Amino acid sequence: MHTPGQDIDEVISWVEQHFKRSLDIPWLYERQKEALRELLGKFYDENRIRGVFQMPTGVGKTIVAAGLILALYKLKFLRWKDIILYLTPRRTLRRQVEEKFEKVFTPFKEDLYGNGLYIRNVFEVKNLIRDVGRELNCYLSLW
Numbered sequence: 001m002h003t004p005g006q007d008i009d010e011v012i013s014w015v016e017q018h019f020k021r022s023l024d025i026p027w028l029y030e031r032q033k034e035a036l037r038e039l040l041g042k043f044y045d046e047n048r049i050r051g052v053f054q055m056p057t058g059v060g061k062t063i064v065a066a067g068l069i070l071a072l073y074k075l076k077f078l079r080w081k082d083i084i085l086y087l088t089p090r091r092t093l094r095r096q097v098e099e100k101f102e103k104v105f106t107p108f109k110e111d112l113y114g115n116g117l118y119i120r121n122v123f124e125v126k127n128l129i130r131d132v133g134r135e136l137n138c139y140l141s142l143w
Contacts (some may be wrong), residue, residue, distance in 0.1 A: 008040045011074050015067045022104050028063070031055070035064045040071055062086075062097050066104045 012033055019025040028036075039053060055061050065086055072078045086101075088094045 007075065008037055008044070008071075011040070011071045012036050012067070014074055015070045018070060018107075019063070019067070019104070022107055023063075023100070025063070028067070029060060032060050032064050032067065036067050036071060039064075039068050040075075043072070043077065062100050066101060070104070 012028070015036070016028050016033075019028065035053065035055060053061075053064070055064070069078070069084055086097060088097055
C-alpha cells in the first residue's frame with residue numbers, strides 16, 4: 001500500500017539529492033529532515049500550509065524552506081502562479097537567502113539534470129523592496 005509517509009520520504013530523498021548537486025551539501029541533517037516531514041505531513045493532512053515555522057539559529061531554516069518548496073513542486077502541489085513569501089529581518093540575511101535560493105532553483109530554469117522538470121521563470125527569487133515594490137507600483141498605477 002502506498003502512503004503519504006512513503007511519498008514524503010521519497011521526496012525528501014530527492015530534495016537531498018538536489019542539494020548535493022546545487023549546494024554541494026552532502027546530506028540533510030536529521031532535524032532538517034524531521035522539519036520537512038512535519039511540514040509535508042501537515043500539508044497532506046490539511047492540503048495547505050499556512051503558518052510560521054521556527055528553528056534555532058544556525059540549524060538551516062533556509063535549507064528547510066527551499067526543501068519544502070522543492071518538495072511541493074515535486075509533488076505537483078505548486079503551480080506557476082503560486083507565491084511563497086520568505087521574510088528575513090536583516091539585509092545581510094536577505095542577501096544570503098537570495099544567493100542560496102538562486103543556487104537551489106537555477107537548475108530548474110535550465111533543466112540541468114534532464115529530468116523533465118524544466119520550468120523557466122517559475123522559481124524566481126525577488127527582492128521584496130526593489131522588485132515586488134516596483135511591480136506593485138506599476139499595477140496600482142494602471143488601476
